Amino acid sequence: MSGQETIGFVGTGIMGAPMARNLAQAGFGVVAYNRTAAKAEALREHGVAVAASPAEVGQAASIVITMVPDTPDVLAAVEGDDGLAGAMAEGSVLIDMSTIAPGETRALAGRLAERGIAMLDAPVSGGSWGAEQATLTIMVGGEPETFERCLPVFEAMGTSITLMGPSGMGQTTKLVNQILVAGTCASVAEALVFAAAQGADLLKTVEAVSGGAAGSWQLANLGPRMAQRDFAPGFMVKLQQKDLRLILEAAQERSVPLAVTSVARQYLTAAEAMGLGEEGTQAIVKAMERLADVEVRQDGGG
């Protein structure tokens, strides 16, 4: 029986809602809080209890997950008014599954340790599709015994779960992941703009090259969506931009130039200028199309 621990969940947005549902479906007792209450209320029909504050979640649960947009949101949920830190019992665990700065993660873990609360940083990859299908990649930083205790919780949400190292190394790995996601997605978009300009059959082209050295998750999953003008978000442009900011800040601290990643970020900035911040990252192709004055569209192919 996997429901021995009650799991708290703060942040039930596009990612957090399906993750909380999957925990409830796996048999865990789940109590959730969301700033916009309606998003948490919608989970009641899936057997999730709803709390009125992070503190209420912290009192009810032995393991609490935070899944919020950015560093200040995590700090507000944990250490703000009615926050988790003052309510959670000694021996409980905070799992932050948001993507935030590795340095801030390590500092927060240190402050929680003084209260007897263990912390794991456990950011994810796979987008809302991965969250819904419980196939997330989960990259964890923290102590091995805390990781072991939380493994059944992770297994209800993801399929590839790795303890990367001490506190902060989950976030570092996530940033590595996002360098790859952003750069590969940008390369896929450039390839399709080129193909469209040459009159190629776009879906056939994606299929032909997917099985070889050009293959990637981004190509297989976002290439066809670009060609079919499906810009629904698996992962939003504005959240990718936030991750790129964290990447370039962390890289700058150690004087690591990232030229490819920076170009990808500039195209995403152009997509934001077009009002596409809440579309999926595949909307990067719209910025490139505008520059090349060509449209990536399957029925425009030869």
Place this chain on the structure above:
Amino acid sequence: MSGQETIGFVGTGIMGAPMARNLAQAGFGVVAYNRTAAKAEALREHGVAVAASPAEVGQAASIVITMVPDTPDVLAAVEGDDGLAGAMAEGSVLIDMSTIAPGETRALAGRLAERGIAMLDAPVSGGSWGAEQATLTIMVGGEPETFERCLPVFEAMGTSITLMGPSGMGQTTKLVNQILVAGTCASVAEALVFAAAQGADLLKTVEAVSGGAAGSWQLANLGPRMAQRDFAPGFMVKLQQKDLRLILEAAQERSVPLAVTSVARQYLTAAEAMGLGEEGTQAIVKAMERLADVEVRQDGGG
């Protein structure tokens, strides 16, 4: 029996030699020519006959494959002194598996058609590893009936074989493939330089992120090689540079800006400046390391 047609093979270098071997192993009679004769001679022990000129190959074979470095090499083999075109019979087929400019391919196919020789452009992806294991991706342009006739020949060398469209569309697809290969490889190298600077365990990091949205052939195959300082060529920097030249020329003709691809090319140019033109494309990481003053090396990880 797949050996009904005798296959000619011009260009038995790092790619062509294993491809010719695989044809002989599949039961085809194969007659080969290479400018540096020793490379063709080495194929005799695999049952391959050796010719003294392209013309000799053209006289002996009903289907001739060219697999040479660049556009001028194809034109020399086909239309130069002792070239294929004057020797091949009406009704025979030239398959050019080199990567050359799509426009030049279409022009050559037109000239050969006047002699009654059909032509397919059939460039490949997968590198020397794919050539050796007969798992190449083969992207074909030309007439459907010619494609059908040559399919058993392709099946002896590759696993993913697609007729993309009329003459030139194989080359166009290959250039799309190379945009993806170059951009994804550059992104992998940036990710590992960042990871190394953060003290991450590089092989563990590659493994953790490979299964999700960051995953790619380049990451799975070249990421570990970068971390283990294995720069043996699957695909040489100098040949990737030639393909990038073809890509940027074809893109320029239609005014398609390719910023990510261009950055990748500049890093590869830096790798050439370091004398790494004959190393594998994963040596792009050495140019990035130099800029960041950090080494991507597994035993340097935390």
